[in-house]
Amino acid sequence: MKRIYLPLLALLCLCANVSAQKPITLSSTDPAADYADLLPLKNQLSHATVIGAGEGTHGSREFFRMKHRLFRFLAEEMGFTVFAMEDSPIGAALIQQFIDTGEGNPVAIIREHFHKVYQVKELSDLVYWMRDYNLHHDKKLRFAGFDCQQMHYFHQQLSGLSTQYDLQCFAPLLNYTADTGITFSKAMEPIIRICDSLKRVLPASMNGVPEADWKLARFCLNNILAAAHEFRMQQDDWEQSFNTRDSMMANNIFWLAEKYKGEKMMLWAHNSHLGNVYSDSGFTFRPMGEHLRKVYGQRYQNIAMLTGSGTYRALPDHHVEPDTAHAIVPPIAGSAEAQLQAYKIPMFILPLHKSGIRGRMRTIGSIASEYQFTLWPVALRERFNWVVYLEKTSSAATL
Incomplete structure (x- = not known):
């Protein structure tokens, strides 16, 4: 029964x-x-x-x-x-x-x-x-974006800021050209090394650069690094690739929350x-x-x-x-x-x-x-x- x-x-x-x-x-x-x-x-x-x-x-x-x-x-x-x-x-x-x-x-x-x-x-x-x-x-x-995948747009923004303020510090990254004989995933490895090196030595502020623009330059660098990690891992570790992107998107939202402090966001x-x-x-x-x-x-x-x-x-x-x-x-x-x-x-x-x-x-x-x-x-x-x-x-x- x-x-x-x-x-x-x-x-x-x-x-x-x-x-x-x-x-x-x-x-x-x-x-x-x-x-x-x-x-x-x-x-x-x-x-x-x-x-x-x-x-x-x-x-x-x-x-x-x-x-x-x-x-x-x-x-x-x-x-x-x-x-x-x-x-x-x-x-x-x-x-x-x-x-x-x-x-x-x-x-x-x-x-x-x-x-x-x-x-x-x-x-x-x-x-x-x-x-x-x-x-x-x-x-x-306010209209904002928070994705990190569009590496070329961050590169363009950083290039513009570097030209505007003569920021030679970003030249190793902006001048990097990948070997055409390697895979896209492999081409990310030098970008990761360059970005890591820059993050270790860049100061919190830069003489002659407004605070907002210097923060934007560092923001672009962080997103290029995150995108490079995501693309590098897509070939070998999809799980970590997904997690890297979403972690960076959350960081970008925290960045927006600081920029628009006290405002509510959808x-x-x-x-x-x-x-x-x-x-x-x-x-x-x-x-x-x-x-x-x-x-x-x-x-x-x-x-x-x-x-x-x-x-x-x-x-x-x-x-x-x-x-x-x-x-x-x-x-x-x-x-x-x-x-x-x-x-x-x-x-x-x-x-x-x-x-x-x-x-x-x-x-x-x-x-x-x-x-x-x-x-x-x-x-x-x-x-x-x-x-x-x-x-x-x-x-x-x-x-």
Whole structure:
């Protein structure tokens, strides 16, 4: 008799767990929609100073529009001023210049300085809104980036500063040219040695260089070093490569927090970077979110975004441009998405502190794939504070 009823009992427990959660139904992903559905978050996020807004794919229109909407809400209702995303701080500085002065073309800046997955209209819409907001408010918004992978942009920035202030100290790094006969990974080794040597001898300040520009020069050096370590280890140690990048991204966020001391910040990144530590089958990933949680505690809140169907924009492979023909495969049995789909609500946000949802989770990066779920189950509440579920999403619009 027990063998007959145990599966039924397990099913009833699962249903009871799902019904015990209290999702907040969302009315729209339109950034211009009113905030009536988001107002319940105001009290529950009142203690947060850094909020990470995630994405299960790098190319879903509704994820991007929901982040835009969320930042508007945080800015207008909760006093957030800093928007920072998983892309180059150097390109972000050019966007900030447009927001401040109107100089430059944000579409051209995004096309030239941002990763291909973020060369989308949804991002430029946010930039134009931030520019308009600053024109009509005394409390100004900031646009920033925190990724370390874009080594060439940090190199360009450091080269410009070196020319401007005649900083010969960086010449060994700026003049380094890799042997064409070695692999990309191997070419990183001299860069690491040069950066390590420079870090040991550079002073805390430099005569004739404004403090802010000297800090920027050292910031560029640190990011070049981190990127070199990441790329060097990709060939031999993927785990350490991932951890190096996320550790540096967290450091860049701490750098922004110091730069904009006392201001509250929203982050835009992939779900995988915003969560807490993930360890399974010998692989331990310490995401950026784990580092933030150690420093900020519950003042850091993260929101995953997941979907059940639709299409997404991504690169078919590393050598071609992104396209929008990629399908979101249906949720697999027992997955996090399947359990969220069981609520039968088209759009909602769910607090996870009491959630028992555990299952494989959809995660798609810059490259399209038919194999869209994590290899091992994820307990959502161990990694995230909240999850936004959108039953159907579509491809972001290429600029």
